[in-house]
Amino acid sequence: MNAFYEVLDQLYKKVLLGATLESDSHKYVFYLNLALSDQECTTALSIEWPDTDRVQDRQQSPPVEVIAIPGAGVCMKRNSQASGAQDLKLLQLTVIHVMISRIMSLETEIHAQEKYRDITKILLQSSEVDSKLIDMVQNSDKLLSHMAAKCLASLLYFQLKEKITLSSSWIVFCQKNLSEYSESNEVIHCLWILIAVIKEIFKDPCSEKTEILKQFLTTFDNTFEVFYNSLFSQHFENCQDPSKIINSLMSFLDLLELLIASRIYLKLHFRSQRVLFLKPSCVLDILTWPIQAFVKRKLMIFIKKCLLCKVGEDLCRASVLVLTSPDHYLDVDILALANAVLQTVNLGFLKTWSVHGKRPCFGGNEVQPGCGDIAGPDHVFLRAASLVIMKSLEIKFQNYTSVNEMKVDLQRFMSELLIFLKPNLQPSLQLHNPCEWLSRVFIEQDDDMLEAAKASLSIYLQLTREYEATGSLTEEKAMWIRQTHENGYNPHCIFIYFLKNIGFDSTVLLDFLISSETCFLEYFVRYLKLLQKDWDHFFTICKVFDATESQCGMNICDCVPSLVQDGSSNETPPHCLTAPDSHIRAHTCIPWASGDSSEPLKQVVMSSETHTMRDHGLSSPRASQSLVDYDSSDDSETESKDQYLAINQQTSSYQQTSKKIQDLAGASKDKKELSLKPQSRPLVPKESTASFSIDCEVAPNNIVAEEGIFYRIVKCFEELQDAIYRLQKKNLFPYNPAALLKLLKRIEAIYNKSTSLL
Structure with a gap:
């Protein structure tokens, strides 16, 4: 085993450097064969590296000279044998994973890349590597299971990239476990591998990523929708192991984000990409579950990203630089999500969105011993919920036809939002302007603050245009302006609070203007245009x-x-x-x-x-x-x-x-x-x-x-x-x-x- 391990270690070092391999591909496949039984790996045999000068038939196994080590079976304990077998498996998985990474890398020399590709194809053909990896994924050893999942995701992506048909064993494994939610680890494994494959597709700089993802989603499109319906119809109180449904929920939210991101940036159209927008109430109901705060926080942030069309932005930096064409169907779906959010608020569920519990800390939810926990609301959730409501109002109002309906709905929803925020912003002085809520809530998050300010400004401008178009009386307009203050969305107050928070420092405004990390430029330009028309009100x-x-x-x-x-x-x-x-x-x-x-x-x-x-x-x-x-x-x-x-x-x-x-x-x-x-x-x-x-x-x-x-x-x-x-x-x-x-x-x-x- 020591010699076998040494050969794999040398192979790993060469692949890690992207070096060209000189021996026949079948010789390397022999050492990477995951089908070797644990008994074969624990016999403590010394395996001699084959002669690299002899040319072997590609269909034959490499010649190996096996020499028994005297007394090996007596000297090595059973736990040492098991540990050695596990280390060997881990090294095999690592070499396969790194080899595929080198194949996908543009920095790998072309001859070395072709050699790695040839070895991987032979490995897929010569052994049931997919079935073996699926078995290893379900192993109780977490490290071995994780490495097997990474290796399986890499091989699946390799098959998609090389236009090789996905193995039936993997497809059956996924469809079986995702056809109906069950409290099993296999569900989480499936979701993790699917997410890893889609992320690899997004990161690939090639121009064929759309076709690759289309091939992948065609296989699992119906499966994803079935799992969505099954997962979100669960009753949290009836779950025997809440941790498993939480892990499944967190993973599936990541998968949904990637599916929606692929719709926006890769212009794909599958039903699984629309399932959130077609049935948004299923997701929003989770906010009423007696579930941990970090789950609700992740869910609210996910909804916020959907409304802002910012899903998957960390994987799509190259894509966002391209001016995407308008997507009417996406606009309709986002409107449906916004309506569902406002319907939830209208039904009074906003009062059930608890923002209390353990506050998020850097590196986790626990504080250092002796420091004590700081009481207070979860400001991450508070910011996300506030922005979700503001953005939903902006989206809905873009489709309104009656200014009176807009006024009534705006007053009702803003009143609900302010009631929701009132007990969570401490200390609270009974003075001054309700419009300060925005700067108070978002003071620690520039991008969300400016998105909320932009949404508020957009609503104000739309109502202003409606008043100008209908020729409303001055008294009615004055009453409406008063309501903008009482309900916390007057654009001048919001802008003044923003400037006061930065100390009226023009260099901070300059920093915002030259950075592409917020929507400040768009917001600032819109406000300056309003300021020209509304100068007296501003003063x-x-x-x-x-x-x-x-x-x-x-x-x-x-x-x-x-x-x-x-x-x-x-x-x-x-x-x-x-x-x-x-x-x-x-x-x-x-x-x-x-x-x-x-x-x-x-x-x-x-x-x-x-x-x-x-x-x-x-x-x-x-x-x-x-x-x-x-x-x-x-x-x-x-x-x-x-x-x-x-x-x-x-x-x-x-x-x-x-x-x-x-x-x-x-x-x-x-x-x-x-x-x-x-x-x-x-x-x-x-x-x-x-x-x-x-x-x-x-x-x-x-x-x-x-x-x-x-x-x-x-x-x-x-x-x-x-x-x-x-x-x-x-x-x-x-x-x-x-x-x-x-x-x-x-x-x-x-x-x-x-x-x-x-």
Whole structure:
């Protein structure tokens, strides 16, 4: 056995280096034959490596000289024999797995690659390697089972790549175990191997991956749907071994994600790829199961990825750089999923989505001894659930025809969301603006925060367009704007909170703009377009922020909003935004906008406390899919497409230029400023259109201050514009920022015009 092991070890080292093998392929197959019985492996025989100079018939086994080791059967104990046999099997599996990896690698020399391919084909033909691997997968030894599963997945992918018919034993094994859910380890083994094969297909750089996956899914398409129905119809309370159904559920969610990803990126159309969208309630029901928190967390994140079309993005980085064509059927399916989510919320199941339990920790759910567990909600689940609801609303509203229905549904669902969030955001001060919920929930996850902000902005813009199209009365529009504050989706409040969280630092905005890891560019452009049309409303909100901060004597960054008021309470809601027809307060109220335009609005003194800048984190890599909408209304389509391609191409070169960009951006404060020196006059527009009141007292004799919210935002835009100009001149900006600069220039012009009229 020692000599046998040494031969395999030498073969492993050669294959690992990608070296060309000189001997006949059949000789290597002999040592890789998994059909050797354990008894043959434990006889402790010395096997001499065959003469490599002699040419053997390809149909004959290599000549071996067997010499019995005297006294071997006496010296070796039975457990040592079993251990040696296991080590030998593990080494055989490792060599086969590495050999197939070398076949698929583009770095392997062509002659060595052909030799490895020839050995693998002979191995598949000369022995029942698939059946033997299936038996080993079911072995009680976990290490041997895992290596057998890896080796089987590699061989299956090799067969698909070489257009070799999959073995009937493997197909029967899968169909038998996935035809109906059972609490067996074989189900988990099948799912793991299927996932491994599909991942290998995704990672393959070849252009035939679509055809390869099509061949694979054709065999198992119906099997996957049957298993979906069987698994999600289980009753968790009746399971004898909950751990097995949890493992099966976690693995099947991974498989579903890969199936949906293949639909998006490889443009395949199988029923198993649509089964989630056809029967989404089956998956959503799991959120009501008395199951561990990490399962619900994974499920909610999976639904979030589906709604955002971000499934499988870690495997499809090359694919996301290609502008995919619209898929109407996929849009219909995603709408069905969004409707199912909202139907679940409408039925009151949101209250059953418990976010309590063990909080996720780095490296697991356990904390170090002596540190103690930190009580509190699961913020990962909280973020995912909030974004799922916001994205579902955005998707559903894109298919609405009645603005009144949109208003009613939006108010109902946002109220449910805020009630859901209220007890989970601590501490909770009964002050200020419900719109702060978004920055509070997503402060630790940039990509989700911007996706939620973009969804909220999209809903707001759609309702605005409907109001403009129907010519609604000013009073009705004013009432609707008030509702945007009460229900936490006013875009100006959300944007101001975002800027406050980053300390009004233009370099952080620049970092977001030059990175493809969030949808900030798309969101920022949409907001700047809105800001041009809604400048007066924006200023009025800035005024309220300053008034609240000045009156409360604290920085709004440190304030925590009252998310929503209990409808059963008879007390007056303490948050600042109230209806126009509400009773007169005992204290002074500051109007959101004066109905009398003859008296100009004045800036309120801002608190002198320092704004704390929060750390800027990065999120999962993703190129924006909607940059075709980046240009402003009068920009050419060609320029827009160039920007889209450039922002995707910049990902690889971003790290090389980041240091230069940061150095240049950091120097922006040393440059000459454009003309923002409004000490001599208020930073206010001439007119306003909103009509709301704030329940905060305001000190008389209000004066203008450069440290006000409005001034700091405008100055931040100025610094950002200056930094982009400098980077563009040095060819360091990763895409053409012409349209973005045009929008910032228009904002500057609006500001100059509004101040010049005073």
